[in-house]
Amino acid sequence: MIGPEQQPxxxxxxxxxxxxxxxxxxxxxGPIDIDIDIGTVYVRSLVRSQLxxxxxxxxxxxxxxxxxxxxxxxxxxxGSLLVLGVPVxxxxxxxxxxxxxxxxxxIYVRAARRNEAGYLALSGSARRESDGDPT
Amino acid sequence: MxxxxxxxxxxxxxxxxxxxxxxxxxxxxxxxxxxxASRTVKPWWNASAIGGEYxxxxxxxxxxxxxxxxxxxxxxxxxGYTAGYLMLLLFVAAPLRRSGAYTIPDFxxxxxxxxxxxxxxxxxxxxxxxxxxxxxxxxxxxTVRITTGLPAWIGAVAVAVIVGVVVAAGGMRSITFxxxxxxxxxxxxxxxxxxxxxxxxxxxxxxxxxxxFPIELAPSTPDTYRTVSLLVALLLGTLGLPHVLVRFYTxxxxxxxxxxxxxxxxxxxxxxxxPTIIGLLGRALAPDLAEPAAxxxxxxxxxxxxxxxxxxxxxxxxxxxxxxGAFLSTSTGLVVSLxxxxxxxxxxxxxxxxxxxxxxxxVVPLAVSLLASPGGLAGSVGLVFAFTASTLCPVLVLGIxxxxxxxxxxxxxxxxxxxxxxxxxxxxxxxxxxxxxxSSVLAQPAAWTVPLAAAVMVGVSLADYRHIPRGTDRFMRRxxxxxxxxxxxx
Numbered sequence: 001m002i003g004p005e006q007q008p009x010x011x012x013x014x015x016x017x018x019x020x021x022x023x024x025x026x027x028x029x030g031p032i033d034i035d036i037d038i039g040t041v042y043v044r045s046l047v048r049s050q051l052x053x054x055x056x057x058x059x060x061x062x063x064x065x066x067x068x069x070x071x072x073x074x075x076x077x078x079g080s081l082l083v084l085g086v087p088v089x090x091x092x093x094x095x096x097x098x099x100x101x102x103x104x105x106x107i108y109v110r111a112a113r114r115n116e117a118g119y120l121a122l123s124g125s126a127r128r129e130s131d132g133d134p135t
Numbered sequence: 136m137x138x139x140x141x142x143x144x145x146x147x148x149x150x151x152x153x154x155x156x157x158x159x160x161x162x163x164x165x166x167x168x169x170x171x172a173s174r175t176v177k178p179w180w181n182a183s184a185i186g187g188e189y190x191x192x193x194x195x196x197x198x199x200x201x202x203x204x205x206x207x208x209x210x211x212x213x214x215g216y217t218a219g220y221l222m223l224l225l226f227v228a229a230p231l232r233r234s235g236a237y238t239i240p241d242f243x244x245x246x247x248x249x250x251x252x253x254x255x256x257x258x259x260x261x262x263x264x265x266x267x268x269x270x271x272x273x274x275x276x277x278t279v280r281i282t283t284g285l286p287a288w289i290g291a292v293a294v295a296v297i298v299g300v301v302v303a304a305g306g307m308r309s310i311t312f313x314x315x316x317x318x319x320x321x322x323x324x325x326x327x328x329x330x331x332x333x334x335x336x337x338x339x340x341x342x343x344x345x346x347x348f349p350i351e352l353a354p355s356t357p358d359t360y361r362t363v364s365l366l367v368a369l370l371l372g373t374l375g376l377p378h379v380l381v382r383f384y385t386x387x388x389x390x391x392x393x394x395x396x397x398x399x400x401x402x403x404x405x406x407x408x409x410p411t412i413i414g415l416l417g418r419a420l421a422p423d424l425a426e427p428a429a430x431x432x433x434x435x436x437x438x439x440x441x442x443x444x445x446x447x448x449x450x451x452x453x454x455x456x457x458x459x460g461a462f463l464s465t466s467t468g469l470v471v472s473l474x475x476x477x478x479x480x481x482x483x484x485x486x487x488x489x490x491x492x493x494x495x496x497x498v499v500p501l502a503v504s505l506l507a508s509p510g511g512l513a514g515s516v517g518l519v520f521a522f523t524a525s526t527l528c529p530v531l532v533l534g535i536x537x538x539x540x541x542x543x544x545x546x547x548x549x550x551x552x553x554x555x556x557x558x559x560x561x562x563x564x565x566x567x568x569x570x571x572x573x574s575s576v577l578a579q580p581a582a583w584t585v586p587l588a589a590a591v592m593v594g595v596s597l598a599d600y601r602h603i604p605r606g607t608d609r610f611m612r613r614x615x616x617x618x619x620x621x622x623x624x625x
Contacts, residue, residue: 043612043616046616047536047615069362072353086348090210098217108225109397112229
């Protein structure tokens with residue numbers, strides 16, 4: 001189906017390369033360029049907020065785990081205190097990590113859903129204003 | 136041990152697995168069914184299935200054995216195995232489900248618009264799957280040898296044959312039911328004997344606590360590098376396990392994928408309590424098993440030792456059934472996802488191709504497991520996690536969260552991470568544990584190979600920024616934008 005009348009279309013494709021650079025600059029300066037559609041801006045902000053949330057949760061988990069491990073080194077008495085014939089430090093390490101994991105997971109799931117609800121509200125109102133479909 | 140118990144338990148688990156598999160077969164008729172169960176599986180079913188698939192020989196036998204052998208360092212394993220799902224929830228679960236891809240290679244190809252990336256990812260998935268099946272078959276060999284007295288290879292061959300037949304016959308739809316059943320089987324098979332053991336231990340002479348839980352093996356004296364590196368491997372390795380990811384495609388949407396993961400975390404947390412208890416009991420009550428060749432059999436032997444009479448026999452049969460369930464379920468899960476990748480890569484994704492690929496997926500690790508000498512189960516699975524964390528984890532995480540990733544960056548990072556990790560493990564095994572720090576750095580490489588792979592991926596992608604795929608913004612939108620609620624607009 002490639003006929004000679006489609007030849008002039010080709011140079012247009014090259015225009016997409018500079019467009020990619022403007023969108024980079026724009027990501028720093030905010031949506032002033034009319035070329036970038038508002039939907040993409042919203043999506044990038046959603047991705048950023050979800051990533052920030054995930055990294056914060058992961059970092060929080062790492063810190064808690066580190067504190068957990070450090071507590072055994074800093075409080076060696078936990079190793080000589082016996083409960084049911086087993087040192088407390090062994091019991092803590094064996095059974096105490098799971099509540100941390102589940103707690104952080106619950107916090108994350110709620111916050112992630114909130115971010116998404118925020119995005120839906122924002123993109124819904126933008127759609128009503130511009131009458132264009134951002135998705 | 137009475138070999139009849141072993142025969143009965145293994146026969147029952149096999150029959151149950153096959154029956155459920157064939158019931159599911161009635162539903163699975165189209166190609167899409169074969170691959171991802173048409174995405175109609177509910178979160179609870181799905182979470183049970185993920186748990187059933189994930190709890191392998193390393194979890195069922197390996198953790199207790201390692202606690203007996205190495206002391207409190209081994210207690211980090213179950214935490215790491217569980218927290219891996221936390222990382223999966225944070226960084227991968229919902230976006231990956233929304234990507235709509237069937238397999239990891241499908242995802243990388245769609246994201247990076249490159250068949251070269253697809254090829255490399257496929258090869259990695261196949262290698263990781265094979266490496267992961269090997270310890271399952273070795274666990275089966277150990278179980279059959281200990282419980283029936285038959286030659287060890289029979290166990291490996293039996294599991295391979297059952298898995299091959301079930302997968303080739305049923306595909307993924309029936310597998311979801313089989314796996315969900317397997318989770319509850321494994322939980323029952325380890326929880327009930329533990330409860331009975333805890334009831335009788337006051338009558339059993341135990342070792343002095345200071346000898347059973349010596350201070351040099353206690354949590355207060357950690358080997359910091361090894362512990363950190365192990366946790367990096369376990370936490371990040373879970374993200375890239377091929378048989379785990381394929382399960383997320385069966386969720387109806389991204390929110391369901393997150394809810395499923397949350398349930399998985401709860402199920403795993405409950406399960407891991409029990410092997411940990413057996414490990415601690417073993418230290419106090421069965422110190423004679425604390426040698427590399429016998430430790431992995433602790434879960435199988437302890438109930439019979441502690442609980443007298445027919446009840447003890449019944450409990451022994453139950454743990455054998457659970458262990459066999461673990462080998463079957465993890466191997467079937469791996470074979471399904473490997474067969475999916477191999478058949479799409481080599482046989483055009485047809486149902487017939489899927490069956491041939493299923494056979495290929497199990498025969499190769501069977502050969503390896505028969506030739507290689509078995510190592511500790513938890514340790515060898517840990518190394519597979521390190522390899523996965525150094526290869527597939529960075530490409531998934533960067534692909535989902537960073538617009539700037541390019542095909543060249545992904546290939547460079549995966550090749551660097553894979554070869555660094557592979558060489559380190561081989562070198563570490565060659566020089567042995569004697570050389571102090573160098574041995575640790577080589578034998579437990581994730582702490583440096585994962586950052587290395589990620590850095591190469593980012594660096595090469597930055598240099599290659601002109602080749603950011605054109606569809607990146609569109610694809611990122613698909614990954615992160617929530618499905619619209621199906622409420623009609625006002």
